[in-house]
Amino acid sequence: MSNVDIRIRKTESLATPDELIKKFPVSEEIASSINLSRQVVNDIIKGRDHRLLAIVGPCSLHDRKAALEYAHRLKDLAEKVKDEMYIVMRTYFEKPRTVLGWKGLILDPNMDGSYDIGSGIAIARSLLLDIVSIGMPVGCEVLDPIIPQYIDELMSWSSIGARTTESQIHRNLASGLSVAVGFKNSTSGDLSNAINAIQCAYNPASFIGMDRSGASTIFRTTGNDCCHLILRGGDNSPNYYEDDVESARNMMIKSDLNPAIIIDCSHANSRKNYDRQKRVLRSVVDQVCWGEKAIKGFMLESNLICGSQKIPSDLSDLKYGVSITDGCLGWDETERILIRSCEMLHRSFQGDGQSMPL
Template sequence: MVPQLTLQHHFLYDKGKLYNNSRYGKADEKMGMRINAQLPMPADLKAEYPLSDTVKKLKKRRDREIRDIFTGESDKFIVLVGPCSADNEDAVCEYVDRLARVNEEVSDKLMIIPRIYTNKPRTTGEGYKGMLHQPEPDQAPDLLAGIIAIRKMHIRAIQQSGLTAADEMLYPENRSYLDDILSYEAIGARSVENQQHRLTASGMDIPIGMKNPTSGDFSVMLNSVVAAQSSHTFIYREMDVTTDGNDLAHVILRGGVDKYGTCIPNYHYEDLMRLLEMYGQKGLKNPAAVIDANHSNSNKQYKEQIRIVSEVLHSRNYNPDLKKLIKGVMIESYLEEGCQSIDSERVYGKSITDPCLGWEDTRRLIYKIAENI
């Protein structure tokens, strides 16, 4: 029998290596797949790259503060802000250090959560998939080096800045390598209908934001929240697990795309009121929404994020019910504005995926948010 121990996120696991390579035997002879390497168990990686007691206490405090925002006990406003993808440890940590200095001035009103996104969804499966896959963006994938690189980067960012971060749960099984570090996770538009993502979200004890799908459908998004807030029994990392349900699961509006490929934003007042009504019909715990100011809401016109955030704040201030519902905004931002190709002579701190706001625009925008919430 496999010994079962309680893990902090309501899952069961064995701290040792459950199975050796012989379990997989001749998998490459049965399917078009080969095993490149045996990756370490999450518990082993955590033991090799542990969190200090100071960081553990910091995360516990930050998690409590963030929970209070989503449950309505705190009226602070969340600003999830950072690069489209975290492609360089030094640049990411410098960016987060700058955020920390701004945070010192606005922490009475805002909860700044850095976006340190280490997985990058790709519409066709082609292209740079994030630091988890490629610790060096212009080199071949190396997932073992990747899981080490992302853990070390997240830990360094916390130690230097005092800010715990957000990441995207692109692959449900991989989150176990970071589940003791993150204070917020998001499920992207292409994953939100996936059963394993929804069920895994139900076993988390931090806020999980479910984005509307690329079609923009609110019903699909809200059904994902229903699933994430419910208890489930399913297979997770080769174990039979039962989850408690996540009462902090909520929605993220990121705009949609119609059948003609035209971006349809969903941050306008009418969209927010429709969301408020639909939320009310579901009877969900802790109704909450975060508005993603980029992606299909901005048609990837990154400078539009400034205007979009301003409109969201205006709608929120106009209607008390929306003020309760809209808990924060998500902004894509980096040291340098715009984006660049991996093949170019790369500029330090400039996105190699979607274009981002530059630092000066970001700093001014954060101050503006603090003045207007």
């Protein structure tokens, strides 16, 4: 009688990253565009580019058609605001859960608990490829440490979530990722775990993982000097105000870190009310206009249509363009507040110093 894998019900083979990359290849032209967008993001984090990094998009992606429509709209908007903002589309395929819930398109693409992960990874890579092909940079949250081997060459920015910031596995992974990585503060609001994570990721690390051929491999990293802090609030207490940013900046400087901060306009900063995101953005822009150099950007949860919906038993009842996870701002409001924010920033950079309400 075997005493191995006694709680494993079934195993299934999975395509290797190399196999999927051959199926959905990245052309030299697209690779060059991604490298350029990565450099812009890095320059913003490092303070070499004065623009704000704007991570904008749905809380999670679940519908290919809606995601591509959103990407095309966002690409047009990015051109309008390019002098003051550099937009990266939020393309989240993995959703960490406190207890239960839909875990994202990669793990459960059919949204029915069937967990067709192989199809989910293929859908994610092909969708990212379609989005970057129109010139829209993408950013993802890294949750499963193996998934980056399938999609990392397509990303221009990445984040580590509040629930995984303390994980040594994710800190090691961030130290070897080819993109800038933002660490969110803990769900409690504590900043020390995220700052410790940034320090760890700045330094070289060695860890075990899977390479693109599917083989177990030891990765030895150089360290990632473009890591930064994401303030997302905690325990329903926002932390985007001036005093909060000042405290975070001073903590990073004390730890000999580049004081680069991105403000998450959603989650606890908006008290889980998607419409309050514009209040957070207004504060962010106002602080930047008044000279806060540590703020390098913001995150905004936005979709084609505002609000959210539960996954129905009959998927044909899903509303098009509406989030199935956290509530999002609708497109019209997203466009309005981003353009207005750029007007405020432009006035500030021109020396006016005046701001006007969103």
